Amino acid sequence: MIPNGYLIFEDESFLDSTVAKMNALRKSGQFCDVRLQVCGHELMAHRAVLACCSPYLFEIFNSDAEPHGVSHVTFEDLDPEAVEILLNYAYTAQLKADKDLVKEVYSAAKRFKMERVKQICGDYLLSKIDSQNAISLRNFASSMGDGRLLGKVDAFIQDNLLEVSEQEDFLKLPRLKLEVMLEDNLTLPSNGKLYSKVLSWVQRSLWENGDHLERLMEEVQTLYYSPDHKLVDGGLVIEGHSEVFGGEEDHLQFVQKKPVRESTQRQMSCSSSGSLSPSNQAANVPKQTARREWKYIASEKTANNIYLCLAVLDGVLCVIFLHGRSSPQTSPSATPCLMKSLSFEAQPEELEEHPLSPMHYARSGLGTAALNGKLIAAGGYNREECLRTVECYDPKEDHWTFIAPMRTPRARFQMAVLMGQLYVIGGSNGHSDELSCGEAYDPHADEWAQIPELRTNRCNAGVCSLNNKLYVVGGSDPCGQKGLKNCDAFDPVTKTWSNCASLNISTCPHSTIYFTKFCTHDLNCQTFNLIDGVSELGRHQAAVCELDGFMYAIGGAESWNCLNTVERYNPDNNTWTLVAPMNVARRGAAVAVHAGKPVTGTWVIWEHF
Template sequence: MIPNGCLVFEDESFLDSTVAKMNALRKSGQFCDVRLQVCGHELMAHRAVLACCSPYLFEVFNSEAEPQGGISLVKFDDLNPEAVEILLNYAYTAQLKAERDLVRSVYSAAKKLKMERVKQICGDYLLSKMDCQSAIAYRNFASSMSDGRLLGKIDGYIQEHLLDISEKEDFLKLPRLKLEVMLEENLNLPSNGKLYSKVISWVQRSLWESGEPLEKLMDEVQTLYYSADHKLHDGRAVEEAEVSGSEDDHIQFVQQKKAPRESLQKQPSAASTSSSPNGQPNKHEWKYIASEKTNNSTYLCLAVLRGVLCVISLHGRSSPHSSPSTTPCLQKSRSLEASPDELTDRLLKPMHYARSGLGTAELDGKLIAAGGYNREECLRTVECYDPKKDCWTFIAPMRTPRARFQMAVLMGQLYVMGGSNGHSDELSCGEMYDPRADEWTRVPELRTNRCNAGVCTLHNRLLVVGGSDPCGQKGLKNCDSFDPVTKTWTSCAPLNIRRHQAAVCELDGFVYVIGGAESWNCLNSVERFNPENNTWTLVSPMNVARRGAGVAVHEGKLFVVGGFDGSRALSCVEVYDPARNEWRMLGSMTTARSNAGVAVLNGVVCAVGGFDGNDFLNTMEAYDPETNEWSACVEALAELEE
């Protein structure tokens, strides 16, 4: 065909023929100008081809002096020659063919050569072949490769299949920490997530104070004491009556500080470790992965303790000792007149996982709690609370683990945008949940990567407001609108003040952005968006400056719940009346909560999860406007529904 007098011809067979011939030339060593020495094996190739597919080799070739004899020499002492040959074939033919037992070696070689696409393909293949038998081995491999994406997916699988995995050989070979926990009289152990948050804090404290290696704790069964003030103590400290109430506050995030003892820097000798970017074990990593309650008093957990993948076995039993004199005792109140069993039955059921920085929304009369983090571990699991049954069940997990995001309902579907996945502080990806299909699908990405942004709906559109910029904790003024029909993003007027961790919601056709922080300075200012003239206007400020607060609309007013004031988690609550443009304080929650989820469930304002300054929470409480009180009892929700 000759349009405009130009000859145009496409030879569909040329490319395949040329590629096949070039690979044949490589294998016969013809016209090759690079030698790869891989553990004593020599492989010939062409620099131009390898430089096109391997950024690592491009850098090597680009930085080297003129090679002797015109042939470059590159040595690898830590790669599998068969895996490198597979990558060479891929470089010449675009076909990746590897036996199952070679896939991990191909992944390792692709990581070294910075061939990211091959890494992803190998990782996805491993995930497709993973079962309960291989899950621990695959996790060890992903950890050694420092692949956060792969680790997140494997940990999600482990969370769903822990009991089955716990019966397999690899799991049984893991180092094991055995704990016997004595309970204060009439006291029960907390739920799994909260319990292991306390356990990890105790392990940190023990290693911090003693300077002994982790293996020392595993030599014998450790006796602990769970006291009436909900703290976990060393059994020896109980016997000596030396329990300190402030100790947990200091030790909660000890992994983020430099250890004061040289011995804390020792290399763990256990085999299964998490890794740092250079492939060496990350000795400072503390990570809760999954746990199950195996019977009424026995728990099983998989966690990373100071870089070591470990099993924690925990058994609770009644304490033979009386409460230490220095341990605060529970004071009796109206809510404690019932027997412990009756009290437990009356409390609102907690979530399966403790969560902070989660997304919450009401959907079809049920409360949805998605994602969040627990001791820096971002979750992808999603739980659904049914107030009629007072129970939490799991629905389809999100495609991406994420925390520090907000969730909104648009046209009967849930939307989440941005946030953090624990490895990248700011995400641009979003997803939508269809309750009829029970599945999440991707939505077009944000224009700006952002974490801690506010999300709400307005006139059948999704608004994403403020957040953290990709370079740090500087707040953003950005406001973007998403049309679910055209699936496009457009920009709205920017905020007057940069904000991240602000509470955002719609009321009477206006969008309110409440508090948050500019850099790390907490704000009490409030802005209102008018879509008719595309402007933000400052309205009356809150009484308390706060970031990480929750917000919900109830009876035409804004309820702002908890948060963080720069020094502590808050339990205080205030309400905004738009007709009077004024804020007033309400009764405080029973528990301080920052980065909690807040939603109106069947006409009742509920708060769930969050962080109280010491522990990540899985509990829920509800507000009773008649008494101006919050309660964690089932009756508080049931009575208001009627």
């Protein structure tokens, strides 16, 4: 067609032919004037083409001191295959990537500022989202700083939290466990207000009190929800105080009354070096808020006053388990936490109290045992540190001395004496990791030696010697989600572990299953893993002792639910039998045999908070 004397011709195949030839020239290295060094791989290309597709590379090329020379651009953190895919796209307008490379292509497109490719990759990832990959995709979106992708992933998690919570990625997330004590006839506020208060509590714990997030997660944190709808520190209620740090406001002004740690004191004393004083530290809270992300993502009320939440705390994706507990008098399975109880399950003669010499180190979650007429206290937590040190108390001298330290720092474990040696098994190393290793202490040589490892990493397990063998009963699984029911026996002669009978299986009349594994009809049912009406009852933080040739596992907890049940192990037929339950459910209690009396008069059990 020739209007007005001009020749106009459109060659529909020219563009496709040209870009194909240009891409062929790139791959053969002809006329190329830029080299991309990507993790040891060299990729050739033409500056003009890349500058048109990538604003990032345009800026680099435009600032070259020698624009007519061959440019070298190095990338040490990108995938060579992903960059090759982007080069093909730059020349052909076709994006073709294997599904396993889409995230790498996204990362490279982000660096090159190729927004259209980022969006296409993000949409593809969203089209493949399911409960199994939601957490890993959220972590990726967060690392990329993609608010659009992050928002859509969070929306998916909000709609499918229970399914997501059953996946391996979710179970590996850090966990914060909270118990909120409730007066009778009170319920917790709605999810939004509830977790706004929780996030504020964590912020104040970190910033005003010098806590670390890892430390908060090592133990269950106890709070108290008052009848006037205010949240107070459970420790203050125990001590008889009533100081209130928050009310109906969404943001709770919460300060835990704990002593300032030595490391914090040292930092504050060096004002000349720029460290913060307490007042300056509080004044700088807004600046810290801006540095890290704090976000409530999703939550589910899985049973009466039991909540599961996913949130970002100080930039860390975390799971929050929250359990609202009623007054302990409502049920023998409830945990008595609001009063310091002096009750015991025995009838010993009247006990006289008098202060003894203190240990050299403050310890929580430690192991104790009697050895050669002396008391041994080993490991435990001392604020920031998981301890290796071991102290020995002589009751005749009322004096503590150090003995050889353990080879491994550990806490949340029990220990026992077997054939004249002291054994420590499992526990936690202070980094949220459960241990499988164990050690034996020889008092004559004053040294510790490793013993064969357990088959299962565990902490909060019961340990007891019986018939020249060492038994490890229950404990917490490596994910910390449930109590274990399996038990193991160690033979010090052959130095081998063997399985023994598991703790009892009881029957629940209800069959509904929720993530928390509590029976939704009756939270006092003390059940776990409900399958066709049968549940496995596991225990952690149980008290374990030997009496008259039997081993007793007393109380403890299964997930959130404290137990008042007691089981007795008979080594002759390798069986556990349920015996009379305690009057009060307990976890983390201590047990001792007193005067060899029958069951009703042999246990002295003190509450532990």
